[in-house]
Amino acid sequence: QVQLVESGGGVVQPGRSLRLSCAASGFSFSVYGMHWVRQAPGKGLEWVAVISYDGSNKYYVDSVKGRFTISRDNSRTTVYLQMNSLRTEDTAVYYCAKDFNPGATVTNLDYWGQGTLVTVSS
Amino acid sequence: SYVVTQPPSVSVAPGQTARITCGGYNIGGTSVHWYQQRPGQAPVLVVYDDSDRPSGIPERLSGSNSGNTATLTISRVEAGDEADYYCQVWDSRSDHVVFGGGTKLTVL
Numbered sequence: 749q750v751q752l753v754e755s756g757g758g759v760v761q762p763g764r765s766l767r768l769s770c771a772a773s774g775f776s777f778s779v780y781g782m783h784w785v786r787q788a789p790g791k792g793l794e795w796v797a798v799i800s801y802d803g804s805n806k807y808y809v810d811s812v813k814g815r816f817t818i819s820r821d822n823s824r825t826t827v828y829l830q831m832n833s834l835r836t837e838d839t840a841v842y843y844c845a846k847d848f849n850p851g852a853t854v855t856n857l858d859y860w861g862q863g864t865l866v867t868v869s870s
Numbered sequence: 871s872y873v874v875t876q877p878p879s880v881s882v883a884p885g886q887t888a889r890i891t892c893g894g895y896n897i898g899g900t901s902v903h904w905y906q907q908r909p910g911q912a913p914v915l916v917v918y919d920d921s922d923r924p925s926g927i928p929e930r931l932s933g934s935n936s937g938n939t940a941t942l943t944i945s946r947v948e949a950g951d952e953a954d955y956y957c958q959v960w961d962s963r964s965d966h967v968v969f970g971g972g973t974k975l976t977v978l
Contacts, residue, residue: 783967785913785969792969792970792971792972793907793913793956793969793972794969795966795967795968795969798967807965809966810871843912843913848915848918854960854965854967855901855903855918855919855960856903856915856918856919856958857903857905857913857915857958857967858915858918858924859915860912860913860914861912862912863912
């Protein structure tokens, strides 16, 4: 069965960096796009970034462009989110999620991990 | 980028029908997907491509999409349906995934 396990969250000071990982199993990782979605405490879902199946295309929400980088290692079936210059407003649970369709088209997110909490605070 | 709007809350008695809307300009021209999120849990896809259900999702949950409004309909509402529901689209003009603000379904 599909499993997505996030790790790397924690407490970090504003301006510092953190790297999240999402280990995937149970499906052909290398043919699916992968997403990061976050949810601030008590708030709704906010999409953060997507990476295509081969890593050639990456898209970001405007609020993280230039600060966050999504990447993947198909040999390790893992997707990453490098977060630099963190701000207090980046505090959230970060979920990784698998795209529904194989290939390059972004559709919907059919499997989600349980999330990892990132707290940005001095 | 594209904006989709949901009502913050919907309340319904057990056994009745709940309708949760997702509004956006000409949203009927794109595919809409719906997620259920119970407290403390990750979101779960419940309807995709306007009206299809993933395996394991009961037929009581259904979707429609036309004009400027997409709708998630939950028939014969049960206590276990109490959750937050989010609609989602892919905005191909901005290359962004867009979520609605979410609707809290309360079962009275």
